[in-house]
Amino acid sequence: MNRIAAGEVVERPASALKELVENAIDAGSRTIAVRLASGGLDLIEVTDDGCGMASAEIALALERHATSKLPDERIEMVASLGFRGEALPSIASVARLTIESRAQGTEEGWRRTVDHGAIAADTPAALPCGTRIRVEDLFGRVPARRKFLRSPRAEYAACLDVVRRLAMARPEIGFTLEHDGRRTLATQPEEALAARVARLVARELADDGVVIEAERGAARLTGVAGLPTFNRGVADHQYLFVNGRPVKDRLLIGAVRGAYADMLARDRHAVLALFLEIPPEDVDVNVHPAKTEVRFRDPAFVRGFLVGALRHALEAQGQRSAQAPAAGAMGAWQVEPPAPSSLAPAPSLQSLFARQYAPAANSVREMGNGWAGRGHQPLAPPAARAEEASEDAPVAEHPLGVARGQVAGTYIVAEAEDGLVIVDQHAAHERLVLERLKAAGAQEAMIRSQALLLPEVVEMEEPDCDRLEEKATELARFGLVLERFGPGALLVRAVPSVLGKADAQALVRDIADDLARHGDALLLGEKLDLVLATMACHGSVRAGRALSVAEMNALLREMEQTPRSGQCNHGRPTWVKLAHSDIEKLFGRK
Structure with a gap:
């Protein structure tokens, strides 16, 4: 019977260790020391300085379902970690278990050893107040269970996870873990x-x-x-x-x-x-x-x-994000650029900026600029050049700085008071659009719709159409107006105006995939958040789009006022900062 119980309570060394450490915690310990050998397969030892046990209590603890942790019949009010009285007798039935304990206020300790269910020793012992339990040769006489255990390294990883979780749950207790003579975990008692x-x-x-x-x-x-x-x-x-x-x-x-x-x-x-x-x-x-x-x-x-x-x-963290620069990226900054080819002169800084902000060739220019002939890359309009040149707003007033340029049509480069800020324009704008949509939803305000001149028909599987039709009312609040168009199709009559020229077909299909993937596992509000995230992705500024300095600064200012703008909807940072000290290190100044 004990071995059957052991199959439920003691699956591997980690589960036996969990029961022993929980008992040590319930004993009111201030420090708990764990020693393992071969991942717990050969030895598990747990020593604590808790209340301890007398010899009669040790004998009782090794009886099945004998526990002192149930003061009455109300099992739902149990506050201790252990309470069934199954762990110790179960472990003793499949291993060699030695309990040494000395109760607080007594002068003598006691030791009892049970070898795979049979009592092997029952003698006095000398030890400080507290309890020490040793489990040796776990499943040594149960080869059918022993052969299904994993390698010592894998079993040790499971034991480490158990101790780590229990140490987190009790910051007032100091824990140490030693494996094969090497200390791998140590915490101090009364830690924050x-x-x-x-x-x-x-x-x-x-x-x-x-x-x-x-x-x-x-x-x-x-x-x-x-x-x-x-x-x-x-x-x-x-x-x-x-x-x-x-x-x-x-x-x-x-x-x-x-x-x-x-x-x-x-x-x-x-x-x-x-x-x-x-x-x-x-x-x-x-x-x-x-x-x-x-x-x-x-x-x-x-x-x-x-x-x-x-x-x-x-x-509440605003635009805060994890800002540790990747070592590889920092290393790439330090690599000296290759020598320019002698076949073609290096372009000037002025021509690089002109090429960056100039519109595509063979396009009609506004603001009085004429046709740009084939192969000709005109500079930006005079007004735009003046705007770029006079962008001297006080940097100290803005946490994300003032825009100074754009790289690869994707990244905004801004100067902040304490360093250089680089912003991923697509990721940042995606977050801003999402927060606008969510704010409108929280205020139960209808988001303006942009009616389609010709409604689009989206053909999908009937279950996908059913799910979208069920959410049609909520989606209409956010500006996406859908109408059933037969068993396997939906009619898109309007899209949210904040999304601009979004691909209605792709938008509706992505929303249907989100709803199908999560089914009934999420609450309605969480489902709508996923839908809004999909809509925001379709409506944000794409990488590769050239922005004016005014547009870049407007994006930065809105980021500073928008919660959670430090990360995009996929958990990646929207901006990184190179502090002045980092830049000085790149140039060997520090």
Whole structure:
């Protein structure tokens, strides 16, 4: 029977370690030390300075379902991490388990050893107050289970993840982890939550993270969330806790995805650690033997609370984004340019700017400029040249600086008081358009539509048409007017005026794909956010479009006033800055 229970509670060394460390936390420890050998396959040792146990309590702890953590019959009010009384007897049935413990206020400790279910030793022991538990030869006599374990390196990675999560959940406790004689993790007790999270998850969170503190009713959310521009390709850097318990809950993971929906590409994931505190009676932690899954009494409230708190915290950061320059990019700046060819003279600076801002050849010019013959690249109009030359606005007044030029028809170069700012015009404008659309939606204001002279027919699969028809009323609020045109087609009568000359066919198909991809997994507001993000992408300034200095400055000023303008809708930065010190390093001045 114990081995059957062990199959549920102890799947691998990491699950045994999790149970032992949770018991150490429940014992009121201030420091917990973990030692592993061969990824936990040969040895797991957990030492704490908690309350300890007397000899009778050690014997009772090794009995199935014997626990002192249930003061009454109300299991939903349990505040401890462990409470079933299954972990120790289950581990003892499939390994050699040694418990040494000395209770606080006593002068003698006790040791009991159980070898794969049989008592091997029961003697006094000398040790400080607290408990030390050793697990050796896990599944040594259960070859069917042992052969399915992974390599020591993989098992160690799982153990490290367990200790990291529990150390984050308890910043008041000091943790150390030693593997094969090498210390790999160490934290100090009474550490600040944000500092503990940055130490254990990613040091960059100290600069590229946002502290989360929110309350709604009896629920409270704290933690650290990475800026959208600080993201990863996998979701293994998302740490979620409910009432101090590490969980891997689909509802919470979905809420995080929803909060970052219009700020990250679909193949990128946020980096964060969130701690949700909720009344015990509103959450059921007794769903799974490993206690990694929970069930909420009001899941819609929990999801809405998380999404709202995360978005509010991220929006409060304005145009902030992760600004660490890539080492490769900085290195490329330092490479000396190749010597100019002797066959053709190097172009002058004046001709380079003239070529950048001049319209395409063989085009009709406005403002009194005549036809430009084939092969001739005229300078910009006199008025434009005067505007560019006199752009001497005080730099100190603007955080993103004043535009000085455009590179490759894609990047705006601006001079700020403390450095050089480079802006991706398409990414920045995409964010601005999205925020305008969302602001109009929040105010329940109708966005102006641009009626199409000839309505466009978009042919799609019938389920796609059904989904779009269901959302037609909401889409009309944002200026996209759709009408059913048979079983497998929709009629586009108007598009949002802010999108300009958007491709109606591509826009409608992309929105249909978004709705199909996420189905009923998202709330209506989150679905509309995805739709708006798609519309914004279709309506933003494209890379390669030449902008006047006035247009560039207008874009910069709007970015300074728009929340979350530091990242595009896909989680990439919209601007980067080279500080004066960085520029001086490039030229060897420092």
